[in-house]
Amino acid sequence: MAIVRGHRRHDRVPLLRPKSASHRPDDQRRWRFRHALVMCRIASPLPPTNRFLIRSMNPVRSITLAILVSLPLFGSAQDATTLHPVPLEQVSINDAFWSPKRTIWQNVTINDCFDKFERDGAFENFDRLIAGQTGGHRGAPWFDGLVLEMIRGANDFLRSNPDAALQARIDGYVTQICKAAKQDPNCFLSSYTQLEVPDQRWGRNGGKLRFQHDVYNAGCLFEAAAHYYWATGNTNLLEVALRLANHMAETFGLPPKVNVIPAHALPEEALVKLSQVLTQHPELSKTLSIDVDANKILDLAKLFVELRGKHDGRESFGQYAQDDVPIRDQKTIEGHAVRATLLYGGLAAIAKEDPQSGYFAVADRMWRNMTGQRMYVTGGVGAIADDEKFGADYELPNDGYLETCGAVGAGFYHLNLHQVSPDAKYIDQFERVLYNAVLSGVSQSGDRYLYESPLTAPASKQRWDWHACPCCPPMFLKLTGALPGYVYCQSDDAAYVNLFIGSEATVRVGEHQLQLRQQTTYPFGGQVRLQVSPVGEVSDPLKLNVRIPEWCQGFKIAINGNAIDQPTLERGYASLLRTWKPGDEVTLDFEMPVQTVSANPQVKADLGRVSFQKGPLVYCFEEIDNTDRLRFSYLSETATAVPSEPPSGIVGIESIRVKAKQRLPVKDDESLYGQDVIGDITEDIELVGIPFFAHSNRGPTGRQTWMPTTILLTEEAKAETIASQGTWTASHCWTGDTIAAVNDQVMAEASDDDSIPRFTWWDHRGTSEWLQVELAKPSELRSVEVYWWDERRVNRHCRVPATWRVLHQVDGTWKPIAGQSEGPVELDQFNKISFPPTTVQKLRLEVQLQPNWSAGILEIQLH
Ligand SMILES: [Zn+2]
Structure with missing residues (x-):
């Protein structure tokens, strides 16, 4: 991973050095x-x-770069000094950069997310429990947890900026959730399990806890209860949470007790918060109707840590969920990135309450592995899409997965370690992830989101209105709601x-x-x-x-x-x-100044590349500011970037400019050898970069963050074609797709190749649609070839069309081109319609979609 090295102090993590180098x-x-x-x-x-x-x-x-030589055999000792957060009520933010954003998140994002959770049935699940129904659960089993996380985040915003309407909305949800929880004598609340598999509570009797998320949902209840109490003084949710926590503390343990751990970490730190509420407010023992014991709650958090890797009486959740070996035997940060960061952040939170636990050493060891070898320059973590997990050391592909939740989890992890060990290095990394990987998670408009935020992405990877697994917006709101306290x-x-x-x-x-x-x-x-x-x-x-x-x-x-x-x-x-x-x-x-950042040579993905950073902000380059020929561009070895005015369509940022070269298309008649070949095949250009957090706010556009410094790392430029020079329009294009895909000369490997930009008529189904082009000049054509986008093998919404044909405009009227062959609809290849030579300037594809199916196109060629 790459870090801008300063010379601020002597107590940095050691640098990696070549074996022969001196140690100075x-x-x-x-x-x-x-x-x-x-x-x-x-x-x-x-x-x-x-x-x-x-x-x-x-x-x-x-x-x-800061890279660890190796992990120490023994972890770091815990400091005697611990820090304490400043309560949210004692901090008010008034800042040109942050205040407008926080206003949008509070006024737009929170309500937008609650609206969409309501629409998707997340609260209906609680109503079904209250009504004593079974079956009919809506959404993912972890929906309960997600809306509880929303409640936590929203309450933190309200502590800084009260809003009666939003408070009333949250109070209503809390009343509903408490009522649902009280249907069970122990206040067990995990509506999927209760409605669908009621005899498999906690994953018992052949249940699948990893899927059911019972303990995770409980953890979200605990933290929502603590934050709701801190915000309102209302003990409704707190009482429910404590009843459930007490029940879990009495029930769980090694056999003959019930061996259960959170298959998704989070409850560990949530329990610490619950115990803190009791420590801070001893008067609760008199006002609550249940047993109140802060140590019992904290012991449950420790039990969840100690039971990791101990599988007597339960299944192992494996390295994926940091459960393959006992916690003290874990040497490197592995598995699902959100789970890992929340687990080790939870260890740090417990260590603050109990320095004798030894958990700080484990949490800090994992942190040094993460920040030293497995973290991106944006502070994002979780390189590998499969299992949403950490890769091996230095495995940091630029199209790596990078879920927003992983960035937020890393943010909490940095903060929790800092509370135990007041070293600015933890806040340095918090600042890195906050200003880059976290902040990119929500659009400037506040109502579009990112699940993944890779450093390099095609135009097809765009923000979404909502997601079947909308975990990232609640995590984003939890961290940004608490921001004044950081x-x-x-x-x-x-x-x-x-x-x-x-x-x-x-x-x-x-x-x-x-x-x-x-x-x-x-x-x-x-x-x-x-x-x-x-x-x-x-x-x-x-x-x-x-x-x-x-x-x-x-x-x-x-x-x-x-x-x-x-x-x-x-x-x-x-x-x-x-x-x-x-x-x-x-x-x-x-x-x-704008700083040029290079990565450790062991990060193969960044060899021969540089990125740019100014202050805490990492910059990226979007095609919308640099044309879709960005991928043919590279920087000279001595390129330096300077600050500049922001490009149009984006507010509240500063851009950078850097001189570069762009590889020109090789012409068919190019001779085999010649003088000054490089000079002939490149042109000087200037690239415009924007802060990484601001990417994907202006419609579909690709981006790069690590730019090549050699022509060898650029793509081979293709010569302009009749299709690439034309201006394309369509009857409709899905917001997440782009018409520019049809003539970008990026070739598909299959009809369901989702790694490249695409055009689709989604969400139109069964309709008659068109896609047309105005050519740069009248041209004689003999054929049109279409590579269809088809999702039958991945069982999604697009199929090849029922029929298609080609029209051209004659005297302002669209007419079918005479003598054309029938339009084929084969998978994984171009489909050609031929016709006698015809001179055209405006050409249209008329497409009849199959009933109930949409359609799309990956590439079109005109000859
Ligand atoms: Zn997420």
């Missing part, structure tokens, strides 16, 4: 030395006298500034409090202004730790205009110990 850090850096950086200085709000660039700390401006954190020793987001907060330091007011140009600029005031009379010096981002190669820091020559650096933070006076102001100025 400078040599390692030279070994990975990359392009010089282009400086991009934006007018600083700081007066010039305040500027002091800490060159001594950042002597080399090179970009390279900007700062607090401890007995110091207040921490982790993220650069315009905000106001009250943060505890020991027994005192600091009022913080942050203004910033982040993420497009590196200026930060922090007003720091103590709450009340404070004569003691208090420590304020401000993160220096890992990507940062140089920065200035000042207090009240006085530059700090050599700030104390502690584990990635500039540590400011001071007796703060009202109105004190800390200013930071991070250099933020």
Whole structure:
């Protein structure tokens, strides 16, 4: 994996080095030395006298990678200092970048998701339980969990920004869910199991727990209950959750108890939250009607960890679900990426409550494997589509799977480790995944979503309105709803500034409090202004730790205009110990040029390629800004990118521009050898890049993130054809597909080849449709060849049409071309209609779809 290397501190993970190299850090850096950086200085709000660039700390401006040499035999020791989150009510975000997004997510996304869950029957399942019915479950078995996750996320948004209508909607759902749960004496709630396989609860009696998701659904109930209580003080859901948790704690264990673990991790951290509610609010033992014991709840979380890899009395869920061996024997991060990140994040959460558990060492060992060898430059994880899992070390294909849920899971994992070990390296990775892989998960409009967010994708891989497994939007809302709580954190020793987001907060330091007011140009600029005031009379010096981002190669820091020559650096933070006076102001100025990033040579997919990053933002290149010839482009070895105005159709971003070369089509009459061949077959162009998070917001378009630096890695450019130069239109095209697919010269390997762009008339079925082209100039044609898109082998919605024929426009009227042959509809090949030579400029395919079926086209050729 690739990381922009800064020189912020000495306690980084070690770099991979060649066997013969010396171990001096400078040599390692030279070994990975990359392009010089282009400086991009934006007018600083700081007066010039305040500027002091800490060159001594950042002597080399090179970009390279952080890779672990190997995992240590023993895990890291857990810190004595633990951090605590700042409650959401004590932080308010007011930020040019984040506030408009959070408004859209709260007003559009949350309601859009609830509407679609209602439409798909997720809440109807609870009504069926309340009515005592059986059968008729709608949606996936984990639908209960997903709507409970929605409730958690929505409640966090409401803690920051109350909204009576949304609160009423959630209160209604909570009332319904509590009623459904109370149909069972133990408040067991997993509607699929209850409606469809009631005798297979927890996967017993031949049930399939991995499919049923009973424990996962329970975990989602626990975390929703905690967050709902924190938001409203209402104990309805809490009481239900505790009743179920108590039942599970009494029932589960090694035989003769019932051996059950979550086949999908999540309940581990959820139980920690449930126990925290009880610890924070001892008065609940008097007001709730049930047994309240925080230790019992936490012990259940630990039991779920300890039972991993111990299969007495149950089936193994294998490496897929981190269940092949006991937890302490797990050496590398394997299996389903969402499960893995939630499990090890859960371990960190338990370790914070119980330092003696030893779980921090396991969680940190897996984290170093993940961030050192198995994570993308966007912070995304889960390279392999099959089983949605981690690949081997350095197996990071650019079309890798990268589910949004995996990115969110990684985000929680980074945060939980940081709470136990206050090292900025965890927040560096949180920032990476937040600004790139997570943020790409929802469209700018707030109502279109991504399941997968690979670095390279064809135009056919686009956002969807909804999904049969809509797991990603709830996970996205859980993390973004809690975002205000991640900007700062607090401890007995110091207040921490982790993220650069315009905000106001009250943060505890020991027994005192600091009022913080942050203004910033982040993420497009590196200026930060922090007003720091103590709450009340404070004569003691208090420590304020401000993160220096890992990507940062140089920065200035000042207090009240006085530059700090050599700030104390502690584990990635500039540590400011001071007796703060009202109105004190800390200013930071991070250099933020566009940086050229290279990957470790062991990442074969990125050999000979570079990507670009500015501050925390990774950039990608979309065809819509660079024509569909992007895949024929490459950069010169010395290419540097500069910031630029955003392209049209996209708001609130800054783009980059970089000079490049584009491979020209080889003409048929090209001689075999010649002078200056490279010069003849390339042209100079300029590529426009946008932040990765903003991809796929302007209709179907392909993208690349790692650009080739050699012509050898580009695709072979094809010569323009009559079809490729024409302008194509259609009676209809599905929003996720593109008409541009029919003449993009990307050839299919089969009629159900879903790896390339396609055009379809979906969701029209059985209708009469057309697809037409206006040629660049009148041309004499003899045939039209069509490669049909057909999904019969994958049992989906498109088939070859019933019939098709070719028309041309004569004097403004469409007429069938005379003497044409019948239109064939064979699979896996071009289907040709021939006719006598005819000069045409406007040509139309008239297509009659089969009854109840739609149709589509992968490519068309005109001769
Ligand atoms: Zn998902």
